[in-house]
Amino acid sequence: xxxxxxxxxxxxxxxxxxxxxxxxxxxxxxxxxxxxxxxxxxxxxxxxxxxxxxxxxxxxxxxxxxxxxxxxxxxxxxxxxxxxxxxxxxxxxxxxxxxxxxxxxxxxxxxxxxxxxxxxxxxxxxxxxxxxxxxxxxxxxxxxxxxxxxxxxxxxxxxxxxxxxxxxxxxxxxxxxxxxxxxxxxxxxxxxxxxxxxxxxxxxxxxxxxxxxxxxxxxxxxxxxxxxxxxxxxxxxxxxxxxxxxxxxxxxxxxxxxxxxxxxxxxxxxxxxxxxxxxxxxxxxxxxxxxxxxxxxxxxxxxxxxxx
Amino acid sequence: xxxxxxxxxxxxxxxxxxxxxxxxxxxxxxxxxxxxxxxxxxxxxxxxxxxxxxxxxxxxxxxxxxxxxxxxxxxxxxxxxxxxxxxxxxxxxxxxxxxxxxxxxxxxxxxxxxxxxxxxxxxxxxxxxxxxxxxxxxxxxxxxxxxxxxxxxxxxxxxxxxxxxxxxxxxxxxxxxxxxxxxxxxxxxxxxxxxxxxxxxxxxxxxxxxxxxxxxxxxxxxxxxxxxxxxxxxxxxxxxxxxxxxxxxxxxxxxxxxxxxxxxxxxxxxxxxxxxxxxxxxxxxxxxxxxxxxxxxxxxxxxxxxxxxxxxxxxxxxxxxxxxxxxxxxxxxxxxxxxxxxxxxxxxxxxxxxxxxxxxxxxxxxxxxxxxxxxxxxxxxxxxxxxxxxxxxxxxxxxxxxxxxxxxxxxxxxxxxxxxxxxxxxxxxxxxx
Numbered sequence: 001x002x003x004x005x006x007x008x009x010x011x012x013x014x015x016x017x018x019x020x021x022x023x024x025x026x027x028x029x030x031x032x033x034x035x036x037x038x039x040x041x042x043x044x045x046x047x048x049x050x051x052x053x054x055x056x057x058x059x060x061x062x063x064x065x066x067x068x069x070x071x072x073x074x075x076x077x078x079x080x081x082x083x084x085x086x087x088x089x090x091x092x093x094x095x096x097x098x099x100x101x102x103x104x105x106x107x108x109x110x111x112x113x114x115x116x117x118x119x120x121x122x123x124x125x126x127x128x129x130x131x132x133x134x135x136x137x138x139x140x141x142x143x144x145x146x147x148x149x150x151x152x153x154x155x156x157x158x159x160x161x162x163x164x165x166x167x168x169x170x171x172x173x174x175x176x177x178x179x180x181x182x183x184x185x186x187x188x189x190x191x192x193x194x195x196x197x198x199x200x201x202x203x204x205x206x207x208x209x210x211x212x213x214x215x216x217x218x219x220x221x222x223x224x225x226x227x228x229x230x231x232x233x234x235x236x237x238x239x240x241x242x243x244x245x246x247x248x249x250x251x252x253x254x255x256x257x258x259x260x261x262x263x264x265x266x267x268x269x270x271x272x273x274x275x276x277x278x279x280x281x282x283x284x285x286x287x288x289x290x291x292x293x294x295x296x297x298x299x300x301x302x303x304x305x306x307x308x
Numbered sequence: 309x310x311x312x313x314x315x316x317x318x319x320x321x322x323x324x325x326x327x328x329x330x331x332x333x334x335x336x337x338x339x340x341x342x343x344x345x346x347x348x349x350x351x352x353x354x355x356x357x358x359x360x361x362x363x364x365x366x367x368x369x370x371x372x373x374x375x376x377x378x379x380x381x382x383x384x385x386x387x388x389x390x391x392x393x394x395x396x397x398x399x400x401x402x403x404x405x406x407x408x409x410x411x412x413x414x415x416x417x418x419x420x421x422x423x424x425x426x427x428x429x430x431x432x433x434x435x436x437x438x439x440x441x442x443x444x445x446x447x448x449x450x451x452x453x454x455x456x457x458x459x460x461x462x463x464x465x466x467x468x469x470x471x472x473x474x475x476x477x478x479x480x481x482x483x484x485x486x487x488x489x490x491x492x493x494x495x496x497x498x499x500x501x502x503x504x505x506x507x508x509x510x511x512x513x514x515x516x517x518x519x520x521x522x523x524x525x526x527x528x529x530x531x532x533x534x535x536x537x538x539x540x541x542x543x544x545x546x547x548x549x550x551x552x553x554x555x556x557x558x559x560x561x562x563x564x565x566x567x568x569x570x571x572x573x574x575x576x577x578x579x580x581x582x583x584x585x586x587x588x589x590x591x592x593x594x595x596x597x598x599x600x601x602x603x604x605x606x607x608x609x610x611x612x613x614x615x616x617x618x619x620x621x622x623x624x625x626x627x628x629x630x631x632x633x634x635x636x637x638x639x640x641x642x643x644x645x646x647x648x649x650x651x652x653x654x655x656x657x658x659x660x661x662x663x664x665x666x667x668x669x670x671x672x673x674x675x676x677x678x679x680x681x682x683x684x685x686x687x688x689x690x691x692x693x694x695x696x697x698x699x700x701x702x703x704x705x706x707x708x709x710x711x712x713x714x715x716x717x718x719x720x721x722x723x724x725x726x727x728x729x730x731x732x733x734x735x736x737x738x739x740x741x
Contacts, residue, residue, distance in 0.1 A: 044395065065533040069421055070417055084395070084528065086379050
């Protein structure tokens with residue numbers, strides 16, 4: 001396992017000078033993951049913030065090879081890249097090992113790219129899929145996705161007199177991914193970087209398809225001060241809103257258990273998108289959301305077993 | 309399975325080096341699959357759809373039997389088929405796929421990305437009607453809808469031409485002046501499922517003809533990393549599109565050059581179009597694909613009666629060989645363009661629109677200089693009025709076109725010439741109205 005010193009000394013494949021917003025979580029998780037790539041890596045990226053803000057022609061922030069195809073096909077595109085690698089390798093036309101990292105936001109992964117992701121996982125390509133989950137279509141201006149938490153005020157689920165934000169709970173993408181019986185799937189948060197990078201190492205070494213769902217706050221969409229990004233992801237973990245877990249060959253494991261579980265409102269009140277929930281008429285919703293988190297955690301514990 | 313294995317046995321095409329391997333009876337899909345086996349692309353990513361399905365099945369059996377080194381990606385949709393093919397091509401692989409109809413429609417978005425990223429992908433398209441209503445039979449609405457996607461389009465009259473086009477397509481796509489994807493169109497069922505005796509080349513002749521693919525850059529070269537598919541705004545997008553247009557223009561001579569080389573290995577000659585008994589003709593039909601065979605038959609029949617009729621069958625539809633085609637048609641009195649798809653513009657089908665535009669351009673002599681040379685207004689028929697042009701939309705959803713229909717078209721042309729009255733410009737042939 002790479003030490004912090006080694007990680008810091010690793011060549012930065014994702015170069016500074018890109019045009020992601022200040023405080024954006026996506027470049028943070030990208031850099032954490034790439035810092036443990038021990039072999040040359042090819043990155044594919046779905047259309048979205050990360051892609052548009054890092055490859056504005058004639059510039060690129062990528063010091064490794066990078067391909068953007070379209071919104072819904074990062075996984076299918078990387079399937080083709082990895083197939084080319086296997087073919088050329090078998091024919092003796094390529095030397096050396098390479099890693100393949102397909103990337104998408106939650107829109108490109110949970111929603112429009114779900115079929116492409118499922119196909120890649122089922123076919124068994126040796127690709128790591130990284131979803132940077134900021135819980136909405138941030139690139140097009142904060143529209144709801146199936147990863148948006150219940151109650152969030154987005155531009156397509158605005159809070160209003162007849163609405164308290166998004167009505168539906170988040171899609172459990174990790175469970176869907178796990179149902180493909182791939183070697184490795186995990187959920188991580190940049191606040192717990194040691195946990196995240198260890199998971200990234202496992203994903204790269206999985207020998208088959210692997211999936212990382214990584215929390216990546218969006219200051220504009222979540223409406224918080226840009227300096228609070230890592231603190232917010234810590235609160236997401238400490239409130240059990242964003243459990244840290246991994247599923248290795250079907251075995252589920254909670255990789256971090258908060259010593260003292262914090263109330264969900266600690267996470268919610270720090271963000272403008274949940275502000276309306278703190279009005280008197282919406283108090284019952286806060287209770288429901290807390291119950292949802294508690295139920296999910298209980299369910300997770302029953303699936304993963306008690307801490308061993 | 310048993311059927312596939314038996315059929316796969318027919319794909320052995322051996323012969324002394326440098327000489328045709330001889331005649332074999334193959335369906336159009338078998339001929340295309342054979343060409344693909346002989347090309348042996350590094351990656352094929354494909355999804356089954358009627359009537360293309362056989363190609364995918366046959367190719368799978370080649371992979372299963374170790375007859376090709378190809379990595380076959382059994383994608384979950386045509387959108388992913390084209391996406392994975394783009395990924396593979398960007399990774400420096402020679403990559404192919406194949407599809408039909410709704411499958412091509414599902415690829416739509418990525419067709420433009422393949423061409424805009426200048427990836428030399430080759431894709432047989434087994435032409436089938438687009439839904440709705442759903443219909444599995446031949447028409448050209450699938451490929452015609454993709455005519456502005458910057459894919460080169462080669463069309464085939466029969467299994468022989470489909471086989472020959474697929475092999476030539478590799479060289480055209482990968483030519484450094486071109487670097488555009490190529491679609492090889494063949495009529496669903498009529499060509500794809502009908503047996504034909506055709507000449508096939510020995511494996512080593514095809515391998516030698518297509519050569520090995522060595523791209524300048526690839527995603528799999530860690531020493532020289534590249535970024536593919538960047539965001540391109542108003543400061544560069546237009547230049548890149550202009551370069552793409554230039555590549556399409558450059559494709560025209562490359563297609564001819566490759567056809568000449570192909571003639572030396574195969575003995576078969578291919579042009580941008582086939583002008584059949586056109587030189588002294590008064591009227592002619594312009595038609596793509598398998599219906600050209602019916603037209604040829606009727607031209608011969610009418611010629612025996614002393615009628616001066618001819619046929620022009622385009623092989624290359626993108627780039628459109630408009631000036632040459634206009635030269636070939638310029639001396640005629642009347643021309644009927646047959647379209648196996650409707651553009652719903654109410655102004656006729658796509659082949660008609662292109663043909664009429666080319667004739668007009670020739671007549672007004674305003675072809676731009678780069679294009680023109682001697683064909684911008686001199687040559688046969690110059691100074692004469694343009695041929696009268698009429699359009700017949702036919703064969704949608706697999707409706708058969710028979711010699712009687714074709715005779716009716718020529719009769720109509722004769723009447724137009726005789727009376728000088730064009731009548732309806734856009735006509736529907738063989739439909740209950």
